[in-house]
Amino acid sequence: MSRASDRAYGAIRSMILSGELASGAQLGEEALAEVCGVSRTPVREALRRLEADMLVVRTDTQRSFVADWSIDDVADAFELRAKLEGMAARRAAERMTAEVLDRIRSANRVIGVAVRQTKPDIAGFLDGNREFHAAVIDAAGSRRLAALLGSLVEQPVVWRTAYHYSREALNRSHSEHEELAAAFARGDGAWAEAIMTGHILRAYHAYADAHRGLAVPEPREVAA
Amino acid sequence: MSRASDRAYGAIRSMILSGELASGAQLGEEALAEVCGVSRTPVREALRRLEADMLVVRTDTQRSFVADWSIDDVADAFELRAKLEGMAARRAAERMTAEVLDRIRSANRVIGVAVRQTKPDIAGFLDGNREFHAAVIDAAGSRRLAALLGSLVEQPVVWRTAYHYSREALNRSHSEHEELAAAFARGDGAWAEAIMTGHILRAYHAYADAHRGLAVPEPREVAA
DNA sequence: ATGCAGAGTATTGTATACAAATATGGTTGG
DNA sequence: CCAACCATATTTGTATACAATACTCTGCAT
Incomplete structure (x- = not known):
């Protein structure tokens, strides 16, 4: 079976691509951990990967949001x-x-x-x-x-x-x-x-x- | 002051670019944490970033190595x-x-x-x-x-x-x-x-x- | 009203402990 | 001599606790 961080990545990614998580929605680590059924650690890793994919952006104060595609x-x-x-x-x-x-x-x-x-x-x-x-x-x-x-x-x-x-x-x-x-x-x-x-x-x-x-x-x- | 993960990223990156860490060298999290004076958590984050930069590769069993640039x-x-x-x-x-x-x-x-x-x-x-x-x-x-x-x-x-x-x-x-x-x-x-x-x-x-x-x-x- | 200050709340960063997975080295049977 | 196998050591994955930082809302002064 895949690792928890992979599952979190896939889950969040597909929620973003499908629109379930809309542009501009805040991505709190705690809340996502709850949804994915894992701890914050793999969620954090998933968020960093999604950031590299440019599906997620971070503010200068480290808050993550679904990227806004104009x-x-x-x-x-x-x-x-x-x-x-x-x-x-x-x-x-x-x-x-x-x-x-x-x-x-x-x-x-x-x-x-x-x-x-x-x-x-x-x-x-x-x-x-x-x-x-x-x-x-x-x-x-x-x-x-x-x-x-x-x-x-x-x-x-x-x-x-x-x-x-x-x-x-x-x-x-x-x-x-x-x-x-x-x-x-x-x-x-x-x-x-x-x-x-x-x-x-x-x-x-x-x-x-x-x-x-x-x-x-x-x-x-x-x-x- | 910058965050520990940023310092770890910069330190490892410059060690790779300068050649201090040679192509193919194994990058153990514990050892890098020691060198950078931080815990494994920020080191892991740094390694994932470097992987996205393609300066680091991971084997199918999750070991990290300095990428080999032919x-x-x-x-x-x-x-x-x-x-x-x-x-x-x-x-x-x-x-x-x-x-x-x-x-x-x-x-x-x-x-x-x-x-x-x-x-x-x-x-x-x-x-x-x-x-x-x-x-x-x-x-x-x-x-x-x-x-x-x-x-x-x-x-x-x-x-x-x-x-x-x-x-x-x-x-x-x-x-x-x-x-x-x-x-x-x-x-x-x-x-x-x-x-x-x-x-x-x-x-x-x-x-x-x-x-x-x-x-x-x-x-x-x-x-x- | 508007802006600022501060306490209190929420969120993220890091360290650490433990669990799971992988590598290693030696032993045995062929 | 080689290969397969097991016990052990090493390494990575995840959860959790606590520290540091950022946000919010209230109250007060202008």
Whole structure:
């Protein structure tokens, strides 16, 4: 069984990503320890990890809060992710193997099935998408690049917003994945990088479009 | 006064960067607590932070060791840094202010003085260099980008190797800084990005050249 | 009303004790 | 001689107690 600090980390993290713990909510160590059924020690460790993930911020007086992702923060994260995952795609293409290509194509099939439903299967789409991008990052073969991207892929609000994506956005995303797979098959690093970078930036715009259409509370300010 | 965990973090970090704690050395919590004059609790926190910085690795059985930076790891880190700091330079150029430009130019003067000594003042060069790059990263105005770059700029071995840089490498580095300042003054983001990316990659080659000339022990293997 | 001072409350930081897990070294059986 | 195994020593994980720090709310003075 996993360690208490891992369980606390996972529990708090998923509460943040799901929105159960809202932006700006204070994260008291005692209260979280209660919820997770452990002592403060593993909770403290979990909070520090989440802080490194930028899902949690601390004030200058050491109080922890759920990080507040303004629309600018999200744009910033996507811009960085576009650049870094572009690099990952190029490297992956340069060292592509049959096994990895299979993994990528099988992820694409999942996405294709999800997108073609009469009512698109968003959960399936997200699963396939996650697997596709994980495969690319693994194939890039850089622990460091993988670590940097780790803090950029999971963002609160963003995945939940996928449930409001337009069918056009979903179809375009799927065809871009196909195009990427083709570039990988040819070992065309420059092309893979260009497609991937554009793909992430378009994913951001799909998010921003869906986001604008929703009644989103203004992000409240949180101490630096 | 700073907190015990901060002192432990700084102490262990500088021991790693200076080489006092060599690659592959085991980092026992008890022993470090003794050295730092604190209990294990803050030491544990420091080790987790250093792990996030990738200066420390942990085995699958939770033992901590000083990370082993092979020449490939260093190349990888520089490649990422070149890309990200290129982004930072572009953003900085786009939002340049008179104050920031002053800060950058004053850092350049420090570099210029250090480089022009009959026997180059490497410590001064490194100080000016650090300040220059810190100013650019600050001016980019992205907390997230700054956080990602944080784990890439300080590398064990690398700075120590600067003491073996050739005069040509130092002069070229200085003139590149001047060229960057000029791009910033013009607000020329694309140019600043191009120069900065090349600048970092050349810094890597200066490192690799100096490194090859030294008697460097083969990196010993360390458990994953 | 507004701002400041102080006591009292709540929260975080550190040390320590003990439990759980892992490494080590020697012994035995093959 | 080697490998598997057990007892022991070492190391890490967690809980808890207490200290230090930060917050809050009241009352008072302006």
